[in-house]
Amino acid sequence: METMQAETSDFYYVAYLRLLGFNIDSARKAGNRLIFVLSKSFTKAELQKFEFESVSQISTNFYTRKCKVEPLSYRDTLKGLKNYIYDGDGHKILQGCEDGQ
8 A cells, every 4th residue: 555645734735635535634733723634545556547646746736726626526625624624623623722722
């Protein structure tokens, strides 16, 4: 099994990674931001079929506006991510931010 891992505080990039099948492994606070750690595991056959060779290539594709996503799927992923942050596991982390911890 091969694993790609990414770490970012960019909400929209996290949503894009989620669309590509990455899972949120953890989130932690850093000042007033959440840092997400995501990963995706592949078999060798799956990795050969995946369109990207590295997380760096995914990032470049995203930040140079070359990625293509289905708009409604991206919207739904953003909604799910907001739910994670404010009502799910991320909420526990945010409570620490509000309490000044």
